[in-house]
Amino acid sequence: MLVLLFAPLIYTILYSSAYAKQIATEVPIAIIDHSQSHSSRELISMFGASPYIDIRYQPTDMQEAKSLFMNGDIYGIVYIPNNYDRCAARNEQRWISLYLDASYFLMYRQVFAGVAGTVSSIHNVTPAIELRSHTLYNPALGYGTFIMPAVLLVILQQTALMGIGMVGALQRRLRYKPMIAIASKTFVYSTIYAVLCSYIFVIHYHIFGYPESGEIWRVVVVIISYMLAVIMLASALSTLFRRVEEPLIYIIWSSIPVLLLSGASLPVEAFPQWMHTIGLLLPSSSAVPAFVRVQSMGATLTEVAPELVRLWVLTLLYTALYINKVSERFSSLGYPLPPKGDIHTLL
Amino acid sequence: MFNAFRDELRQIWSDKCYLALLTLLPMLSLLFFTLFFANTAIESLPIAVVDNDHSTTSRKIVEMIDATPSVYVTYSALDTAEAERLITSGRVYAALIIPHDFERKIVRQESTELVLCNNGTNISTNGFIEKDIQQVVATLSAAILLKHGESLADILPIRIEQHTLFNSSLDYAAYLTPCFMPMMIMIFSILGTVMATTKRKLKSIKQLIGRSLPTTLSMTIVAMVMLLLIFRHLQTPLAGNIWIIILATIVLIIDYQAIALFLVALTADRHLAISLGGGYSVLAFTFSGLTFPTMAMFPILRFMSYLFPFTYYMKIMVEQALRGAPIGVSLTNLGYMILFALAPILIYKRL
Numbered sequence: 001m002l003v004l005l006f007a008p009l010i011y012t013i014l015y016s017s018a019y020a021k022q023i024a025t026e027v028p029i030a031i032i033d034h035s036q037s038h039s040s041r042e043l044i045s046m047f048g049a050s051p052y053i054d055i056r057y058q059p060t061d062m063q064e065a066k067s068l069f070m071n072g073d074i075y076g077i078v079y080i081p082n083n084y085d086r087c088a089a090r091n092e093q094r095w096i097s098l099y100l101d102a103s104y105f106l107m108y109r110q111v112f113a114g115v116a117g118t119v120s121s122i123h124n125v126t127p128a129i130e131l132r133s134h135t136l137y138n139p140a141l142g143y144g145t146f147i148m149p150a151v152l153l154v155i156l157q158q159t160a161l162m163g164i165g166m167v168g169a170l171q172r173r174l175r176y177k178p179m180i181a182i183a184s185k186t187f188v189y190s191t192i193y194a195v196l197c198s199y200i201f202v203i204h205y206h207i208f209g210y211p212e213s214g215e216i217w218r219v220v221v222v223i224i225s226y227m228l229a230v231i232m233l234a235s236a237l238s239t240l241f242r243r244v245e246e247p248l249i250y251i252i253w254s255s256i257p258v259l260l261l262s263g264a265s266l267p268v269e270a271f272p273q274w275m276h277t278i279g280l281l282l283p284s285s286s287a288v289p290a291f292v293r294v295q296s297m298g299a300t301l302t303e304v305a306p307e308l309v310r311l312w313v314l315t316l317l318y319t320a321l322y323i324n325k326v327s328e329r330f331s332s333l334g335y336p337l338p339p340k341g342d343i344h345t346l347l
Numbered sequence: 348m349f350n351a352f353r354d355e356l357r358q359i360w361s362d363k364c365y366l367a368l369l370t371l372l373p374m375l376s377l378l379f380f381t382l383f384f385a386n387t388a389i390e391s392l393p394i395a396v397v398d399n400d401h402s403t404t405s406r407k408i409v410e411m412i413d414a415t416p417s418v419y420v421t422y423s424a425l426d427t428a429e430a431e432r433l434i435t436s437g438r439v440y441a442a443l444i445i446p447h448d449f450e451r452k453i454v455r456q457e458s459t460e461l462v463l464c465n466n467g468t469n470i471s472t473n474g475f476i477e478k479d480i481q482q483v484v485a486t487l488s489a490a491i492l493l494k495h496g497e498s499l500a501d502i503l504p505i506r507i508e509q510h511t512l513f514n515s516s517l518d519y520a521a522y523l524t525p526c527f528m529p530m531m532i533m534i535f536s537i538l539g540t541v542m543a544t545t546k547r548k549l550k551s552i553k554q555l556i557g558r559s560l561p562t563t564l565s566m567t568i569v570a571m572v573m574l575l576l577i578f579r580h581l582q583t584p585l586a587g588n589i590w591i592i593i594l595a596t597i598v599l600i601i602d603y604q605a606i607a608l609f610l611v612a613l614t615a616d617r618h619l620a621i622s623l624g625g626g627y628s629v630l631a632f633t634f635s636g637l638t639f640p641t642m643a644m645f646p647i648l649r650f651m652s653y654l655f656p657f658t659y660y661m662k663i664m665v666e667q668a669l670r671g672a673p674i675g676v677s678l679t680n681l682g683y684m685i686l687f688a689l690a691p692i693l694i695y696k697r698l
Contacts, residue, residue, distance in 0.1 A: 010626070018639065070672045071676065093499055094506070096508070097508045099512050101511075102522075120485070124500075125492060127485075127502075128459070132461070132462050133477060134462065138470070143638075162622075244618055246364055252625040257376070267472050270389050275382060
C-alpha cells in the first residue's frame with residue numbers, strides 16, 4: 001500500500017517542486033574589463049540587460065576570476081581586451097573572450113545564450129538571412145515541462161512493479177480459482193491507479209502548470225493503455241517473487257535506466273539501437289513518447305498509433321504469461337489452500 | 348566482530364537474493380551505463396524541410412544544414428501543416444521553412460528570413476538543432492553580405508573567442524556517468540546494510556559492524572571497478588586528484604550504510620527501511636544540481652539538497668575530475684560527507 005499509493009505521490013510532489021522554477025535565469029558571471037572605455041561599458045550594460053546572465057563580479061585580472069570560478073561563485077567569464085575601444089573607433093572587428101564551464105550543462109547553455117545572443121544582436125548592416133525560431137510546445141524551454149511527463153510515467157511503472165510484486169510475494173497461496181483471482185486483482189489495481197492517475201494528470205498537472213494540449217479523451221486512452229500494460233507486467237513478474245523484499249531489491253535500482261531507455265532525456269539517436277529495441281519490452285518506452293506527443297504537443301491518436309499498438313501487444317503478452325504462471329501453480333497445488341500470510345498485513 | 352563477519356558471509360552465500368544484490372546486480376547496473384553511454388555523440392537528428400523556393404540557393408542551404416554534425420534532413424514536406432504532422436507523429440524533431448522568394452530577395456540584396464519550428468519538449472535535441480542551423484545561417488548570411496561589398500566589421504562588429512575551461516569535449520557520457528554510477532553504489536550499499544542488520548536481533552555494536560562489513564567491502568570493490576570504467580573506459584577527464592575521489596567514494600559507501608542503519612533504527616521494519624532508503628538515494632540525483640541547478644530551485648528545496656551526501660560527492664567529482672580544482676576546495680565537501688556517517692549516533696539507543 002505504501003509503495004503503491006504513497007510512494008508515487010511523494011515522488012511526484014518532490015520532483016515537481018524541485019523543477020518548479022523550470023529555468024535558470026540570471027546565472028552569475030564575471031567580466032574583466034581591460035578596455036575601461038565608453039564602448040566597453042556600453043557592451044557590459046547590454047550584457048547586464050540579458051535575462052540569462054547576471055554580472056556578479058568585475059575582477060581586475062584573470063587570476064582573480066579563476067578563483068571565483070573554482071569556488072563555484074560564477075559560471076562564466078567575459079574578457080574584454082584593452083584594444084577593444086581602439087578597434088571600435090577604427091571600425092575594425094573587435095574580439096572578446098568567453099570562458100565557459102561545461103561541467104554543468106544547463107549553466108553552460110544559459111551563459112552561452114546570454115553572451116552570444118547579445119553579441120549577435122549587434123551589427124551595423126541588416127543580415128542577409130535571418131533565422132526566426134519558434135520553439136513549439138515548450139516555448140520557455142522549461143526543464144520541468146521537458147522531463148516531468150516522462151518522470152511521472154516512470155514513477156507509476158516502477159512503483160507498480162514493486163508494490164504489486166510485494167503483494168504477489170505475500171499472496172503465494174491461492175484462495176480462488178486462477179481466473180477469478182486474476183480478474184479480481186486486475187480490477188483492484190485498475191481502480192487504485194484510476195484514482196492515482198486522476199490526481200496526477202489532473203490536479204498535479206494543473207498545480208505545476210505542465211502543458212495540457214491534448215484532448216482529454218486521447219490522454220485517457222494513452223494512460224489506460226499504459227497502465228494496463230504496466231499492471232499486467234507487474235502481475236506477471238510478481239509470480240516470480242518469493243519474499244517481500246525481492247521486488248524492492250531487484251527493481252529499485254532500475255528507475256534511472258528505465259527513464260534513459262525511454263529516450264526522454266537523451267534522444268534515441270544518441271544511444272545504441274539494440275538497447276532501445278530491448279527496452280521496448282517495457283511499457284514506459286512506448287508510453288513516454290506517446291504521452292508527450294499527445295499531452296504536450298496535441299498529437300492525434302493515429303499519430304501515436306505505433307506506440308499504442310506496442311502497448312496493447314505488451315498487455316496481451318504479459319497477461320498470457322501471468323495466466324500461464326498462475327494456472328501452472330494452481331494445478332501443481334491441486335486445491336486452493338487456506339490463506340496464511342494475509343494481504344491485510346501489508347495493506 | 349570477526350565472528351559476526353564470518354557468520355554474515357555464510358548468510359550471504361546461502362541467500363541468493365542477498366548475494367545478487369552485493370555482486371551481480373551492481374555489476375549489471377554498471378554494465379548498463381557503460382553500454383548506454385558508449386557512444387553518445389549526438390548525430391543525425393531528423394528534421395523536415397519545407398522548400399517553397401526550389402532554387403539553387405535553397406537547395407544549397409539545405410545541403411549545408413544536412414552536413415552539420417547533429418542535423419540530418421530526412422523529409423521534405425509540402426507545406427507547414429504536413430511538417431507539423433511529422434513533428435507531432437515523432438518522425439522529426441524540427442522543421443525548417445524556406446520562403447518562396449528566398450533566392451530572389453538575396454539576389455536583390457534584400458533581407459530574407461528562414462523559419463525554424465523546433466520541438467521544445469526535448470530541450471537537448473532542441474538545443475543541438477538550434478545551434479547548428481543558426482551557425483549555417485550566420486555563415487551563409489555573412490558570405491552573401493561580403494559578396495555585396497560590406498565589410499566584416501559591419502557584419503560582425505564583435506567576435507567571440509570561446510574557451511571551454513572544463514569538460515571541453517562537451518561530452519554527455521563524461522558528464523552523466525560519474526553521477527549515475529555512484530548512485531547505483533549508494534542504492535546497493537543501503538540495501539545490503541538493511542539486509543545485514545534486520546535479519547536477526549543485534550546484540551552489540553561490534554556485531555553490527557561485523558555484519559555491515561561484507562557490504563562495505565563488496566561495494567568498495569564494485570566502486571573501484573566503477574572508477575576504472577569512468578576514467579579509463581569511458582575516458583571521463585581526470586584533471587584533479589584521484590585519491591580524493593577514491594577517498595570520497597569510500598566515505599560515500601559508509602555514509603549510505605550509516606543512513607541505512609539510521610532508517611532501520613527509526614522504522615524497525617526491513618521493507619519500510621528499504622523503501623525509504625531507495626527513495627532517498629534516487630532523489631539524491633535531482634537534488635545534486637547536476638542537471639537542473641539547485642541555484643534555480645526554491646529556497647526550501649535548495650536547503651534540502653544539503654541533506655544528501657551525494658550532493659557533496661558530486662561537487663567533489665566535478666571539482667576533481669572535470670575542473671582540477673585545488674584540493675582544499677574539495678576537502679571541505681569531504682568534511683561534510685564525513686558528518687553524515689555520524690547519523691546513527693542520533694538514534695544510537697534504538698539500535
